[in-house]
Amino acid sequence: MRCFTHPLLRRLLGLSPQSVPGGPSQSKGPICSPKWSSLRQSCSARPGLVTATDAVNYWKKVFETNGIPEARESSEYIVSFVLGAKTFQSLNSKSLYTPLTALQQEQIQQLSNKRLERMPVQYVLGEWDFQDLTLKMRPPVFIPRPETEDLVSLVVEEESWKCEKNSDLCFPVSVPHPVILEIGCGSGAISLSLLCKLPQSQVIAVDKEKTAVDLTRENAHRLQLQDRIHILHHDVSLSSAKQLLLWGPLDFIVSNPPYVFHEDMASLDAEILCYENLDALDGGDDGLRVIKTILALAPSLLKDSGSVFLEVDHRHPDMVENWLQAHPNLLLVLRAIHKDFCGKPRFLHIQKQSR
Amino acid sequence: MRLLSRALRAAQGCRAAALPPRSPRAAPVGSSAAGTCTQQPRRGLSARPCLNELFAAPSLRRLLESRARGEAGPELAARIQRLRDKEQELRDTRELAGQDESEDFRKLAEKEITSCEEEILELKHQIVLLLLPSEETDESDLVMEVTAGVGGQEAMLFTSEIFDMYQRYAAYKKWKFEILEYFPSEIGGLRRAVASIAGLEAYKYMKFEGGVHRVQRVPKTEKQGRIHTSTMTVAILPQPTEMRLQINPKDLRIETKRASGAGGQHVNTTDSAVRIVHIPTGIVSECQQERSQIRNKEKAMQMLSAKLYNAKLEEETKKRNSVRKIQIGTKGRSEKIRTYNFPQDRITDHRISRSVHHVECFMLGQEMLDEMIQTLREYADYESLIEIISENEKNNLS
Numbered sequence: 001m002r003c004f005t006h007p008l009l010r011r012l013l014g015l016s017p018q019s020v021p022g023g024p025s026q027s028k029g030p031i032c033s034p035k036w037s038s039l040r041q042s043c044s045a046r047p048g049l050v051t052a053t054d055a056v057n058y059w060k061k062v063f064e065t066n067g068i069p070e071a072r073e074s075s076e077y078i079v080s081f082v083l084g085a086k087t088f089q090s091l092n093s094k095s096l097y098t099p100l101t102a103l104q105q106e107q108i109q110q111l112s113n114k115r116l117e118r119m120p121v122q123y124v125l126g127e128w129d130f131q132d133l134t135l136k137m138r139p140p141v142f143i144p145r146p147e148t149e150d151l152v153s154l155v156v157e158e159e160s161w162k163c164e165k166n167s168d169l170c171f172p173v174s175v176p177h178p179v180i181l182e183i184g185c186g187s188g189a190i191s192l193s194l195l196c197k198l199p200q201s202q203v204i205a206v207d208k209e210k211t212a213v214d215l216t217r218e219n220a221h222r223l224q225l226q227d228r229i230h231i232l233h234h235d236v237s238l239s240s241a242k243q244l245l246l247w248g249p250l251d252f253i254v255s256n257p258p259y260v261f262h263e264d265m266a267s268l269d270a271e272i273l274c275y276e277n278l279d280a281l282d283g284g285d286d287g288l289r290v291i292k293t294i295l296a297l298a299p300s301l302l303k304d305s306g307s308v309f310l311e312v313d314h315r316h317p318d319m320v321e322n323w324l325q326a327h328p329n330l331l332l333v334l335r336a337i338h339k340d341f342c343g344k345p346r347f348l349h350i351q352k353q354s355r
Numbered sequence: 356m357r358l359l360s361r362a363l364r365a366a367q368g369c370r371a372a373a374l375p376p377r378s379p380r381a382a383p384v385g386s387s388a389a390g391t392c393t394q395q396p397r398r399g400l401s402a403r404p405c406l407n408e409l410f411a412a413p414s415l416r417r418l419l420e421s422r423a424r425g426e427a428g429p430e431l432a433a434r435i436q437r438l439r440d441k442e443q444e445l446r447d448t449r450e451l452a453g454q455d456e457s458e459d460f461r462k463l464a465e466k467e468i469t470s471c472e473e474e475i476l477e478l479k480h481q482i483v484l485l486l487l488p489s490e491e492t493d494e495s496d497l498v499m500e501v502t503a504g505v506g507g508q509e510a511m512l513f514t515s516e517i518f519d520m521y522q523r524y525a526a527y528k529k530w531k532f533e534i535l536e537y538f539p540s541e542i543g544g545l546r547r548a549v550a551s552i553a554g555l556e557a558y559k560y561m562k563f564e565g566g567v568h569r570v571q572r573v574p575k576t577e578k579q580g581r582i583h584t585s586t587m588t589v590a591i592l593p594q595p596t597e598m599r600l601q602i603n604p605k606d607l608r609i610e611t612k613r614a615s616g617a618g619g620q621h622v623n624t625t626d627s628a629v630r631i632v633h634i635p636t637g638i639v640s641e642c643q644q645e646r647s648q649i650r651n652k653e654k655a656m657q658m659l660s661a662k663l664y665n666a667k668l669e670e671e672t673k674k675r676n677s678v679r680k681i682q683i684g685t686k687g688r689s690e691k692i693r694t695y696n697f698p699q700d701r702i703t704d705h706r707i708s709r710s711v712h713h714v715e716c717f718m719l720g721q722e723m724l725d726e727m728i729q730t731l732r733e734y735a736d737y738e739s740l741i742e743i744i745s746e747n748e749k750n751n752l753s
Contacts, residue, residue, distance in 0.1 A: 070625055073626045077646075086644075087644055092537065092539070093544055097541075097542060120625075128646060129650070130647060145622070147613075149648060153649070264617070269622065281620045340618060340619070341652070342618055
């Protein structure tokens with residue numbers, strides 16, 4: 001709770017010096033806004049008159065008053081979640097105007113209190129969506145960003161292109177099922193989406209953090225994808241690469257490695273700094289520390305013409321290209337730079353050349 | 356050939372009377388009427404004479420002649436030829452049967468006549484189906500848009516009920532129903548909503564639902580018990596396949612809330628709304644139904660392509676001049692197609708002047724709605740056939 005040491009913030013949150021953030025005592029503590037008590041009073045005076053819309057508007061104001069980013073979105077996601085929906089926009093008109101039960105109001109309050117401590121909404125709800133999947137989210141495991149959904153699509157496109165090319169041959173050779181390695185799997189978002197989108201594929205997912213490995217495993221089981229995935233607690237910069245070859249040479253290596261320049265770390269939002277494992281973001285002075293490790297390892301793991309797909313900082317493509325040219329022995333070439341939905345160069349397709 | 360019979364009767368002015376109210380034992384009205392809603396018995400019309408009547412008309416004969424000579428596909432031509440052969444065979448058999456006195460022979464001939472007649476009827480049925488042009492969009496999935504019309508909150512409440520009706524109808528037809536946009540009103544109504552409906556022949560059925568739907572009842576919000584009339588509009592847009600509509604990615608501007616700043620790992624925001632602008636036409640679509648941004652983008656694209664495709668089809672339809680009562684597309688969108696009259700417990704489709712009772716049961720979106728749509732299809736098929744025949748007559752004259 002590094003970010004709550006500031007006295008003003010603590011006072012705003014109504015935290016007594018001894019109180020443990022996130023503890024159950026808080027929900028009953030004197031919370032910031034006097035309006036909270038007015039909502040409660042109106043409930044107890046005329047129970048059943050608080051609707052989802054009322055609750056959203058109320059908590060939005062509380063969040064705004066306390067300088068919580070995305071006040072409206074946070075409030076909407078929390079209320080929808082308690083009503084069993086994913087977004088406020090997907091609630092039908094009946095559930096929007098049916099009065100909330102006391103239990104629902106209590107749940108909304110508890111979750112909102114977490115958000116008041118700048119906990120990311122994804123951790124507050126304990127789940128988030130990535131591509132077609134709903135995944136468990138738990139601090140401090142890195143929360144997948146929307147850009148990364150496009151990284152998955154790029155790998156899927158490449159694989160289907162390869163299949164198409166193969167079926168064009170006069171004598172199509174039977175394509176063995178693609179083997180994919182994900183380095184730094186976090187919650188398992190990339191690996192599990194790929195398993196869904198490529199039903200023939202097998203994935204090896206590694207992470208150096210035990211919490212991440214556990215969460216990926218949990219998500220794999222919840223989605224019943226555990227049969228085609230090997231989840232390893234493994235640090236690519238320390239351990240031997242041998243155990244990554246258990247299904248033979250790889251078709252793809254995919255990674256969203258830590259790529260934030262170290263000097264940028266301090267300017268990140270409190271949501272990230274206070275809750276996420278910063279090792280999953282901090283890429284060292286030039287943001288390339290883990291990227292270089294992956295590229296140095298890739299040739300010994302990939303099949304000929306196998307590919308590496310990386311998500312990177314928008315300053316990285318040129319830096320990576322130069323680095324690859326300085327290391328010709330790796331036999332890796334930068335095939336393509338893809339932009340993200342904001343038009344920033346974000347994804348690198350690097351291919352191993354045939355000898 | 357019940358398909359045409361009813362429509363034919365309707366067109367000839369002997370239109371099917373309003374279906375009588377269900378017998379009391381059939382559908383006790385209750386909150387759980389879903390299970391008790393029984394199939395409305397089909398009108399006991401003998402279909403056969405009508406189809407034969409149609410084929411007896413010289414205009415249809417002339418159409419078949421010209422088709423057999425001209426542009427008929429091999430399937431149609433073969434069936435027309437087979438119909439002629441069979442009819443000749445029938446005449447010959449009848450003649451023979453009349454000449455012969457033997458009991459055994461007469462029985463044999465009768466048997467042959469019956470089987471001949473059956474085959475002729477089946478052939479006529481097939482010929483009619485082959486004469487009807489199949490529309491490019493018939494196999495499509497679709498995007499449905501509902502919008503509240505005149506009548507304020509009451510119109511929005513009704514819009515919500517109609518939207519729910521189609522959601523249940525999709526479930527009844529085993530179609531996939533996915534909400535793309537949903538804008539509720541303050542008291543539980545619906546201002547506007549968009550859904551995608553996908554499944555077997557979804558557009559073929561749903562295209563008849565586009566237009567203005569009118570409700571007449573005492574609104575919940577009405578204190579003095581007066582009956583109000585309110586409206587809502589349904590638009591049915593066929594979903595194009597990638598083959599039928601190609602969109603150049605360069606023509607699209609995709610807007611998200613993450614556009615500024617470093618993006619990627621640097622930020623953790625949750626607003627996943629996506630807005631897509633098609634720059635050449637200015638057509639916009641947006642989605643925030645999902646927590647996943649890429650899913651929102653996919654849904655927004657789906658809506659956008661349906662809108663673009665519809666614009667293209669409307670452009671094409673404008674060129675054709677049609678006087679059909681059942682209009683599909685823009686022309687039909689502003690037309691009042693159906694009234695839901697609660698005090699009289701009656702639903703009237705104005706295009707075919709057909710009334711049914713039991714509004715509550717109808718709005719469950721099951722057999723009763725399905726039957727109404729079937730009737731509309733039959734009527735539309737009939738109109739389409741009549742149009743083809745009269746066009747052929749015109750060509751013959753000129």
